[in-house]
Amino acid sequence: MSPVRIATRADCLSIAKVAEQAERWDDVISQLKSIITYSDARLSTEERNLLSIAYKNATSTLRNSWRTIETLEKQETDNGRATRREQVLLRREREKIEQELANVCQDLLKLLQTHLVPAADPGEEKVFYCKMQGDYYRYVTEFARKQNHEHYAQLSLEAYKAAYKHSLSTLEPWHPTRLGLALNFAVYYRDVRASPERACHLAKHAFDEAVAMLNDMPEQAFKDSVMILQLLRDDLILWSAEMQHEPGDVKADLLKHK
Template sequence: MVAGIQLRIGILTQREIPSESEGSEERAKVHVSINPFPSLIPSELSKMSTEKERETHVYLAKLAEQAERYEEMVESMKQVAKLDVELTVEERNLLSVGYKNVIGARRASWRIMSSIEQKEESKGNEHNVKLIKGYRQKVEDELSKICSDILTIIDKHLIPSSGSGEATVFYYKMKGDYFRYLAEFKTDQDRKEAAEQSLKGYEAASATANTELPSTHPIRLGLALNFSVFYYEIMNSPERACHLAKQAFDEAISELDTLSEESYKDSTLIMQLLRDNLTLWTSDLPEDGGEDNPKAEESSKSAEAQEH
């Protein structure tokens, strides 16, 4: 019988056997793989590992948000999304807030540059206009990359893993939003395609929202708000924008007494934004009741839904 057995407890435990050549009968070391959780099967161990990884990324995302390091917040939440698990409401919002801040900074930059470019063109400063165009192109490249990034995540990981109507509406609304952001600066055929994809995203979200979410639900209201902004700013259709916004507002008002305390603040905030936009857009409605105004005023910035 072999003597002198020594066990070192760990993921990889080493058993030392005496070899005859050394008189002490020490032999070659044999590596034995030992499961530190013998009651768990491999799939359960893998699940534990995934959950730990998930918790770590979520914590880092929260940390990045507090530090206002939104690019890193996005990277952490992308890792969670790629685990192909259904995200919790908190995780969903962390992902959305991260991307909203990353894209929001570039959208603001683009608007400022476009405004300066118009002023320089009106002054005939061709050299400055050329410089601005080059700088604006850099921002547009960043916008394209960010939008492509989140849209791929939504299609490959988030929608396939969503198991509720609420999540489905949330992700299709995001598709509508990020294709709309592309349509804001794209031109010609690229703009047309982005607008078409944005419309499809909003329509898919609306189809589910109208059957599975109450009219007072913050996500349904946020969808109506952003969809109406799409009609106003991208499709240059203030009449459709006002109709959609007013319908959502009126339906929510009629069910206001059913609002839970938990969602009351979010829902009433979005309802106020809907009303603000209606006030802003009403002046662009055709006075004769004819077709929509083909040139809705671009200088007025409509309110959009903020994810909570």
């Protein structure tokens, strides 16, 4: 009998890529965890992006399911159409989804805290992982019980602040990772802190700084950076409208640099 061959790092990456195409996100995550073990928590850009995609897809389905059940539960309760038995069943289904979502988020957060963030190089890699911490604590905040909501909201804020502070000193304003961080940090202020004013301030600052340096942007970063700038534009217009303020200066800037 031939000896069992231990999978190499290249084998794990190949399997992860196949699993990504098949949308088997648990398999992608499993293979990348093996790579983290092999590499002392140092992932290549390709591996890091695969990790992000896998956890994003694993949580997106659950987050959408949770929103659907939560909305249905509220509608049925407010309308008085659901029997007590139906209300109990809806609550149980919501809580089941919450537990599954919490497990996935905490799995990544533990991986980040224990392995990825401590091993990260200063600069883009560290910003990338700290941003992920902010994102996934924010996801937990969405469904956390009232007594835990502020705890996770604060952990998300601290992660975003650390990532943002580091990005300002290590990444150019047009860098896609810095812009993506600014976008998600602004969403945090809008959704978690219910402050469209702070969200607009942060997003507008990031937008203006990036637009001012568009001519210095390398070609390989242009597509990703412009896509995030468009998202920042859309959110700025939406949030400004919420504050009953017409963002004329924002629109003018974007039309000029579109």
